[in-house]
């Protein structure tokens with residue numbers, strides 16, 4: 001008889017956003033007349049920028065002619081895209097990253113889940129708590145997390161770095177030394193971030209203890225403050241300890257288009273083994289490249305027009321963030337985030353649990369958010385709202401919440 005990967009059996013419940021979708025579907029079925037406003041999953045609502053659409057149309061036409069047709073994409077991604085990434089995301093910020101250190105992919109979610117594959121099973125991971133669930137779940141699937149304690153909702157072999165109101169949602173160096181450290185900055189779900197100086201401390205720490213940092217920079221486009229790094233490679237020494245994951249989902253609205261990239265610097269080594277070579281091997285074997293049309297769309301996000309149009313989109317969502325933040329504050333809520341990230345993190349009122357507040361908001365205001373406890377035990381008593389809705393829906397949702 002065949003055997004299954006028993007690690008999957010250890011996963012508690014379903015994926016957070018699937019659970020929420022099921023709950024909302026059940027509510028909608030029972031209350032078909034209710035107008036639900038979804039500020040739960042961080043999915044964008046604005047259409048793709050004109051420069052992106054134009055590039056996609058052109059690429060579609062190219063695919064329709066034998067002379068300009070494209071089959072399998074190169075392993076690492078097309079050079080036109082990798083060059084644009086390097087120029088605009090790294091060189092312009094003083095980071096020395098080469099095009100062949102960029103691995104183009106179908107998004108940061110899959111990369112953040114897959115990257116753990118190139119590390120040994122006995123590595124100890126450290127995560128912020130609360131945390132984007134994919135980091136932990138993917139390590140559970142590969143048997144790296146030990147035993148689950150349903151009471152504390154923690155894994156025996158995971159190092160949790162609590163990020164709470166008390167420490168300003170800034171993780172502290174863990175007491176136990178980790179091998180792999182996941183950092184998402186600006187942070188999902190708390191919407192907060194750390195200064196470049198603080199990030200430098202993490203880089204120095206990782207280099208000192210021999211840990212690797214998996215740095216998720218999916219929300220980088222939302223940084224508005226001066227002293228915040230746009231890439232971990234702005235920090236000295238990051239190339240010997242950090243892998244950076246980037247996404248086109250949040251800055252360019254590619255949630256349904258799918259495009260991202262991972263940077264693995266050649267200097268990043270475990271003794272004399274290059275992680276770059278390992279990820280190249282994995283990428284080449286298991287991935288056949290993001291579609292040509294999508295990579296051309298990605299390239300267009302770096303054109304002059306594309307950049308200006310994306311800036312407008314980011315500003316649009318950040319206006320929503322301000323509306324949510326101010327509205328909730330006026331209504332007496334304690335709120336965080338929304339300055340360098342499109343997420344608002346709020347304290348639930350009247351000591352409600354995160355899921356109690358989820359139900360309360362859904363039933364009484366017909367607004368969907370994300371329960372903080374779904375991101376980890378320290379998220380209990382908090383709740384996340386996304387700024388990615390339309391401005392009309394965002395305003396309407398906040399008016400409803402204010403009336404509760």
Ligand code: MLT
Nearest residue numbers: 040041042043109132188
């Ligand atoms: C979120 O809502 O946390 C994100 O949209 C999920 C994701 O990007 O996969």
